[in-house]
Amino acid sequence: MNGAKIDVLRLGHRIERDKRLSTHVGLSSALFNVENWYYSGEHDEHLEESISSVAKRWGAPTKVVFLESPYKFIRHYSGTTVHLTMYGAPHKEVITELREENLNRVLIIVGGPKVPGHVYGDVDYNCAVGYFPHSEVSALAIFLYELLGDEIIYAKDPNAEMKLQGGEKGWGKKQKRRGLKSN
């Protein structure tokens, strides 16, 4: 997706029950350098701080923003909205259509315990990542990976405080045999 800005919205966060999963959704978004990571449900400063501090130290530009009115936000979003749900169309079909549009901005939406029925009609696309109930974390990761490719997940800000180049904890047996040197 050349030059399109990607945002992610995580619906219906619950502080106690979802804190780790929502953090994983947020960090998986930052992995792909999404611009804004929106969430709704319960306002959670700890969640915001966890995601923002990792993004900052590791060189991802992602900003975390809490939304009071996520459904209004979806309806008025100035871009294309894609809701990830196992009841959607196969993700490669949706991505082909996204590529045919001349997109400036895409909002990817993940639930959330109970996504209200109207959301299915409010968005531009309902998009499946497999016809199987699994995980909003892996659905989002696979979708972003198919949309954006693999380079972005290795190419973070070179001026970031934290960075890796592989091998920091040693290599495996077959890697050593190939002569990889540990960093």
Next chain:
Amino acid sequence: MNGAKIDVLRLGHRIERDKRLSTHVGLSSALFNVENWYYSGEHDEHLEESISSVAKRWGAPTKVVFLESPYKFIRHYSGTTVHLTMYGAPHKEVITELREENLNRVLIIVGGPKVPGHVYGDVDYNCAVGYFPHSEVSALAIFLYELLGDEIIYAKDPNAEMKLQGGEKGWGKKQKRRGLKSN
């Protein structure tokens, strides 16, 4: 990976803290029809039941197996072992090497709160999915997706109790304009 059997091992499960994340790791494995989903740490019948029952009803062949001695299991595994860690080599490089071997069986290992240092030397490959700390769920999902492709996540057992074909909850606005009919 033509014909290779894929297993996944989730290290160090803790019942209280990890129940939802481990379930997501398990279901993301079942999404790709992995053969055995091993886990270690605390024995958790509820976790086993959650993953097994979804796999069964939705037509994935995945079996859930608890391991008392995961490190011994890794060392004696009769196949190639791949440990997903941000300190590894880029996943596409590792997958290229896996494809060059004539593999029957691959074990993909994900942590786990603290993976002991010896694991890095016991496995065949330490494999990164991005040089960025994110999520064992998305790391596994992206790795399996790159290794196995997208068809498998839509093609489940046609005789399964539960199945989908898309559109069960209606289509989005741009999908309706294209004339998609809801199922």
